[in-house]
Amino acid sequence: MEEKEDTENGPQPAQISYLPYYLLGSVLQAGWSSTWMTRHYDICAIALLFNLFLQVYAFSSVLGGSRSQRFPPVNILTHLLVKLRIATSVLGIWKAWGAIDIIPPPTALEGIVNCVFFIVLALSSGPDPTLGLLLTFVLSSLALGRFHNLGWHLAFNWSAVILFMAVTLDWAFGVAVRRHLVGTRPPSSCPSPTLPARVEPAN
Secondary structure, three states, X not given: OHHHHHHHHOOOHHHHHHHHHHHHXXXXXXXXXXXXXXXXXXHHHHHHHHHHHXXXXXXXXXXXXOOOOOOOOOOHHHHHHHHHHHHHHHHHHHHHHHHHOOOOOOOHHHHHHXXXXXXXXXXXXXXXXHHHXXXXXXXXXXXXXXXXXXXXHHHHHHHHHHXXXXXXXXXXXXXXXXHHHHHOOOOOOOOOOOOOOOOOOOO
């Protein structure tokens, strides 16, 4: 009983497992902050990419994702921290990319690919809307900030609207859809093992 109470009141095992990723992510964040201030934007973008991949892996593998629930049942603050780091990494990558070179106006395909990237990243943590809303704020900040051409400004605007609609629909219907998809999986061809019958000891 005492061990159970210590586990409930103390840090969860997933939080302990996330600690190395948190420390490495902090180092990468410090690295991209310093390289941004010294205008080494290429190194800054590399650090941000590593941090993005690191946090996405930690969210999906270490913390177990959202588990098809609207909000995480445990480790809520840890989930929020990871999603904040994912969103800030995406924002920093776009800012670094714009600082390295003046990006030409996007083609229709580039605008669609950019929007699909944000939708896939947001729905990967669905139906929890937290990451999707954070990415919507990222797109809105990119749309409202300084821009070199009108094309990307418009692309960020309509991408933010589409992403918000997708996150809203996933929050409303995502749980039922995921349960339906899981429930309609084809049965495995391998027979289930038969457990031996339990033998009661003779009195």
